[in-house]
Amino acid sequence: MNHKSNKLQLVKLGIDTQHEFIIYMHADCFVCKSEGFETQAQVLVSFNNHSIVAALNVVHSNILKSHEASLSESAWKALGVKEGDIVNLSHLAPVTSLTYVRSKIHGNPLKPEEIHEIITDIVAGKYSNIHLSSFVTASARNNLSIDEIISLTKSMIETGKQLHWDYPVVMDKHSVGGIPGNRTTPIVVAIVAAAGLVIPKTSSRAITSPAGTADTVETMTTVELTMSKMREVVAKEGGCMAWGGTLDISPADDIIIGVERALDIDPGGQMIASVLSKKAAVGATHVLIDIPVGPTAKIRSNQEFLKLKEYFALVGKAVGIHVLVLKTDGNQPVGKGIGPALEAKDILAIFNNEKDFSIDLKNKSIELAGTILELGHKASLGKGEALARKILESGAAFKKFLAICEAQGGFHLPPTAKYTHDVVATQSGIVTEIDNRNLAKIAKLAGAPHDPAAGIEFFARLGTHVTPGQPLYRIHAIAKGELEYSLAYAKTIPHVVKLDTKE
Secondary structure, eight states: GGGOOOOEEEEOOOOOTOOOOEEEEEEOOHHHHHHHHTTTEEEEETTTEEEEEEEEEOOTTTTOTEEEEEEOHHHHHTTOOOOOEEEEEEEOOOOOOOHHHHHHHTTTOOOHHHHHHHHHHHTTOOOOHHHHHHHHOOOOTTTTOOOHHHHHHHHHHHHHHHOSSSOOOOEEEEEOOOOOOOOOHHHHHHHHTTTTOEEEEEEEOOEEEEEEEOHHHTSSSSSOOOHHHHHHHHHHHSEEEEEEEGGTSSSHHHHHHHHHHHTTTHHHHHHHHHHHHHHHHOOOOOEEEEEOOOSSSBBHHHHHHHHHHHHHHHHHTTTEEEEEEEEOOOOSSSSESSSSSHHHHHHHHHTTTTTTOOOOHHHHHHHHHHHHHHHTTSOOOTOHHHHHHHHHHHTHHHHHHHHHHHHHHHOOOOOOEEEEEEOSSSOOOEEEEEEEHHHHHHHTTTTTTTTTTOEEEEEEOTTTOOOOTTTEEEEESSSHHHHHHHHHHHHOTTSEEEEEEEO
């Protein structure tokens, strides 16, 4: 193949295909003709020693000339190109690790070297989104053994950058999610750093939820930190709140998460590998894992919790991390806010001790921070929560939070949505059950997390007595269309908040 002749000039068309990598070429393009590329062919697109795999879409109009090509927005970003750049196009060479993926689809276990080759190829950009989806779904549910999860975790660590600190103890925490409004991290980081422990917290954006920690913190400060900037912030303040996606730690995880987000799944085995590969790569020595358990949470049974607890401990030990797993309440939203800005406002209300702050979010944050203080030997066993509460209520935690924000790029207040609508009770009763999954879906349909100000304010805590016309939750949206779209779905599921109407 003559690669010198397979070059096309990029033109920006501004086509958003979400996470799909697409390349657009004219039907008369000489590359299409010479290489026999057909629509939906997997094409290797290369620029400056970096490549992605993109599906070909053929254009018959005059928006592209025969010597031009365009990319979907996600492909532009992934390849790191700009309009006018010249890319090289070639057939995708056979990817041998796909035979291992096919084997896994048929239920066969993967060897450590096979998993490593799969992850290496994913990071190298050799997998199309179709191939990635196949790997994710083949590994979903309970299809990964503990040995496979350990191998997956190690491979994800080894194929990215790793941070090393000059501190003997480096703390971290993570929640497996599944519960709306569970935004404890900014409060916990502030308390733990104010107590003198080191906690370089990296977080993900939302996968299946209305907000990830990075989405929420981004409404108040910069989260896209370089490795050197992260080191600078931690050296100065003892902690940070960064988005892990910019640090090139466990890069395979960010790629896989993009596919999981599109599929709206978060498989257990891959979740463990995702969490602990990031924690190991960021240099953590001690990690607290928060697992909410409830009927509409991600983890629904005690049996499932116990298995995850065991697996987290085993994988943590295999990669050199002391892991402590905590079971928490997964029956209802933790805070009032569901969505990036609304969750940020919950956090600020607690820091400022404002009227009507979320007591559940405050107490859970104190519980988690207290456990970390004990884990890091800043408090004796059973005394951690008291110390955490003192640091929070004295204002020391808020002072540290603002200092971290300033170090990361400055503090700003979260935005407010233009449109709201209250969903009210139609009869009297006591709240007995909350459908967390559908509540989260309503918030996502309102625009969260893509629109930071969108989401839900939730008022109907378990045990609350409500009367007709009393607000159960308030939908926030930045556009009327999204508000109406979310509200239309909410009306199809009137029992998101279930009431006991017996007098």
